[in-house]
Amino acid sequence: MLVWSFLLILLLVMLNAFFVSVEFAAVASRRTRIEVLAESGVHSAAIVKTWLENPAARDRLIAASQLGITLVSLALGAVGENTFEALLAPLFENLALPAYLQRLVPLMAALPLFLSLVIVTSLHVVFGEQVPKVATLHDPERFALLAARPMRIFSVVFKWFVDILDWATRQVLSLIGLRMVGEHLTVYTVEEIKQILSESEEGGVIRTPEREMLDAIFDLGSLVVRQVMIPRTEILAVEADTPLQEIIQLTSQSTYTKFPVYEDSPDQILGIVHVKDLIRALQSPDCESCTARTLAREPIFVPETISVNSLLQQFRDNRQHIAIVLDEFGGTAGLVTLEDLLEEIVGEVSDPFDSITPEIQTMPDGLILIDGLTLIEEVNQHLKLDLQDPDYDTIAGYVLGKLGRIPRAGDVVESDGVQLRVENLDGMRIAQLSLRPLNDNPSQ
Incomplete structure (x- = not known):
């Protein structure tokens, strides 16, 4: 009989661990990972996905797991205390005490009950609470998938009871002026996300270059073109009537592949000459008298205060990689390329022909x-x-x-x-x- 009691205690501890794990898996599982598994055809992932996507369904799941924990804990207390008390009581019944300790006899009679409470509580907390909680938090999605089907059966069986508990909870909350929270979305600020990235770097999940690039992506939205452009004084531009051969000579002495074309002064940019267009012009017999004006493509003009994100969108929409930056008076402030924007994320990218001098x-x-x-x-x-x-x-x-x-x-x-x-x-x-x-x- 005692063996069956111990087996029942073991079963109850395992059930308690199961329900505790379900509760933490419901809170800690990442929706994105579950969605990928559900889309790949994993049936249990589809069940978990419904819990994570629907706040009400997740509330009911947590309520069902709490119900399971409560029922199992009560049963464990009843069975465990009786079993261990019956096991320990004979050890104290015939215990002989000196005359001056006879007053402790009533206390000794209660000692088996006290020790049984300590043992059952220890089993419950260590093996039924702490161990499953820590184990689940290490891989919540995996346990959520394992528990999906049995937990759905339990939820269906005790649906009526969970409904009553849910209704009672809402009534009590309404009496004290509160209501059930409809969403469980966790929203992070940019600084909080950066802190998470730093902690992931310290934990070895991501490397330092990866963390720096992710930080730079978040910082990109706060940059304006003025901060990343090549200033006017550094622009290599060509006059509109420059002959083709002179432009070819200029490109051979430069590392650039695109050149602004101006008329009279760099404040009057007409377009952009691409090296690719120069090569085509050299191969064309009709282009012996071509100048920068005839080869120039229509440029994109942007104000120096435009955000880098907006400029990226313009580059995508216009299928361009270069833009002329204008100051508040309409003059040329500089130019900016797609490479300049990418370097804000990945760092300085040196051309193979550049002489590298650190800033x-x-x-x-x-x-x-x-x-x-x-x-x-x-x-x-x-x-x-x-x-x-x-x-x-x-x-x-x-x-x-x-x-x-x-x-x-x-x-x-x-x-x-x-x-x-x-x-x-x-x-x-x-x-x-x-x-x-x-x-x-x-x-x-």
Whole structure:
């Protein structure tokens, strides 16, 4: 008889573990993974999918699992306590106590009941609650699939009871001014998603380059074209009446494959010449007298304040990879290519013919050289600084704003604990800066 009692206790603990696992699987399972399995024809996945897609169905599933936990816990308490008390009672019946401990005899009589409660509670908590909970959270979808069919049968059998419990719950909530939550959607902010990505990186789920690219995708929406464009001073453009042979010579000396075509000044862009069009023109006997004007394609013009996401959409809609950026007065501010936008996600992509010079270089003596066109944001991120200027995007513009005049080689600006020095100029543009901490006290 005792053996059957122990087998029943084992069965009840396993049932409790089952219902606990169902409850946590319903909450922790990822809908996307279940949907993929359901679409592939897994029948149990289709059952789980209905629970996850319908908040009311999931509420009823959780209510059914709670009902199962309650019924099993009550049965485990009744069977377990009686079994262990009957097993332990003989050990204390004939226990001889000294005369001065005779007052403890009533307490000793209750000791088997107390110990049986401890044993049953321990079994219930460890094997019926904690172990199945942790195991399920490691792979909730797998257990949800295993439990789908038996849990559906249990839910159908006790549907009437679950309906009563659901109705009673709603009535109690209405009495205290609350209502059942209709949705169980978890919404994360961008910063919370970035935190999840960082934790996934620390846990080895994703690699650092993958996390950096995903972060960059979220940051892309906050960028405007002005921050990623090639400025007007760096544009290599051709005059509209430039002959074909001169354009060919220019392309052979350049790494670019597309050239803006202007008339009179770069503020009057007529179109874009593609290297592919030049090759076709060379092969055509009718194009000996062709000029940049006749070969130019119609350009896309965008304001410098347009978002990068909007520009990407325009590139898709117009099947173009390059756009001319206009300033607030209608003049040419710069140009932007699809490659510039992609580099904001994957990082700098160097052309095979480019001479690679890092934008930020650390010299052996600790001096840091910075290209003037480097974004302030990149300098801050790379050097852990907090340089801010709402009127400028590049580090050269930042120094220019601090100087308040045309820069000269050797000009120095101090800010945020560092010293920025103008090293080289390209005309009136700051081409290169040096940076060192103020406490280095460099000699001038």
